[in-house]
Amino acid sequence: MTDEREMGGPIRVGVLGARGRMGAEVCKAVDAAADTTLVAAVDQGDELAAVADAGAQVVVDFTTPGVVMDNLRWCIEQGIHAVVGTTGFTEQRLDQVRDWLAGKPGVGVVIAPNFGIGAVLMMQFAARAARHFESVEIIEQHHPRKLDAPSGTATHTARLIAAARAEAGLGPVPDATADEVAGARGADIDGVRVHAVRATGLVAHQEVLFGTTGETLTIRHDSYDRVSFMPGVLVAVRAVGNRPGLTVGLDPLLD
Numbered sequence: 001m002t003d004e005r006e007m008g009g010p011i012r013v014g015v016l017g018a019r020g021r022m023g024a025e026v027c028k029a030v031d032a033a034a035d036t037t038l039v040a041a042v043d044q045g046d047e048l049a050a051v052a053d054a055g056a057q058v059v060v061d062f063t064t065p066g067v068v069m070d071n072l073r074w075c076i077e078q079g080i081h082a083v084v085g086t087t088g089f090t091e092q093r094l095d096q097v098r099d100w101l102a103g104k105p106g107v108g109v110v111i112a113p114n115f116g117i118g119a120v121l122m123m124q125f126a127a128r129a130a131r132h133f134e135s136v137e138i139i140e141q142h143h144p145r146k147l148d149a150p151s152g153t154a155t156h157t158a159r160l161i162a163a164a165r166a167e168a169g170l171g172p173v174p175d176a177t178a179d180e181v182a183g184a185r186g187a188d189i190d191g192v193r194v195h196a197v198r199a200t201g202l203v204a205h206q207e208v209l210f211g212t213t214g215e216t217l218t219i220r221h222d223s224y225d226r227v228s229f230m231p232g233v234l235v236a237v238r239a240v241g242n243r244p245g246l247t248v249g250l251d252p253l254l255d
């Protein structure tokens with residue numbers, strides 16, 4: 001395994017899911033940046049080995065929750081750092097990745113539910129606000145070709161809010177609903193209701209609605225274009241070779 005400093009040139013990047021909406025944008029961004037170079041673009045049906053054969057130092061994965069774990073295990077085995085935007089990472093999956101990494105010291109993996117800088121800040125602001133409001137709901141809105149619901153960002157936000165509420169000693173969110181049509185109150189993620197909207201014309205959007213006596217606070221983020229994720233992806237590509245082990249979220253890379 002090598003990193004940019006050892007090679008002395010641009011970081012050699014392989015993209016998995018390269019023909020997808022995000023993967024195609026990542027290929028363009030990696031090509032355009034002076035300090036990164038695209039050496040492999042792999043999609044469904046292609047051999048992962050192409051990435052190793054091309055000497056990739058970092059893999060960027062925007063595939064599907066169904067295949068990302070196999071991809072990640074392979075990258076770690078090969079000693080290739082990985083930046084992962086694909087969703088579906090439960091605590092159990094994160095622990096599995098930590099286990100694989102324990103056998104490969106020096107390999108870095110960054111997994112982030114959202115690479116948009118504004119989205120990262122939205123999650124931070126929501127976590128900060130959480131302790132001050134008895135009510136909270138999350139409304140995420142995405143394009144209708146998205147495979148998963150609720151979004152990885154909404155799930156992550158709900159977990160952050162739940163942790164902040166627990167730390168502040170807040171009880172359950174008040175809700176007297178007794179007679180509910182299935183799904184009407186959204187999904188329950190760690191006690192936080194999450195509503196998923198899908199509509200043509202949307203890209204990726206999220207509102208966190210807080211309420212307390214006499215006031216509400218809405219924190220909203222909108223990605224209107226997938227280029228919004230690219231600065232964050234490049235930050236992670238540049239950092240991952242110097243961050244052995246697992247990093248979850250972009251936050252530690254932005255400090």
Ligand SMILES: NC(=O)C1=CN([C@@H]2O[C@H](COP(=O)(O)OP(=O)(O)OC[C@H]3O[C@@H](n4cnc5c(N)ncnc54)[C@H](OP(=O)(O)O)[C@@H]3O)[C@@H](O)[C@H]2O)C=CC1
Binds near residue numbers: 018088
């Ligand atoms: N963290 C973040 O900031 C963001 C995360 N995402 C997440 O990224 C993921 C991808 O999103 P999006 O680009 O919209 O989805 P797409 O469906 O457009 O792209 C996924 C691509 O991966 C391909 N693929 C499937 N299996 C494999 C495999 N085994 N090896 C290589 N490629 C494979 C798909 O091929 P085929 O279509 O033939 O199956 C497709 O081209 C989702 O989980 C999404 O939620 C999205 C945006 C931002």
Ligand SMILES: O=C(O)C1=N[C@H](C(=O)O)C[C@H](O)C1
Binds near residue numbers: 147203
């Ligand atoms: O599929 C998408 O488009 C997105 N997926 C990520 C998620 O599930 O949170 C990030 C962003 O919301 C776009």
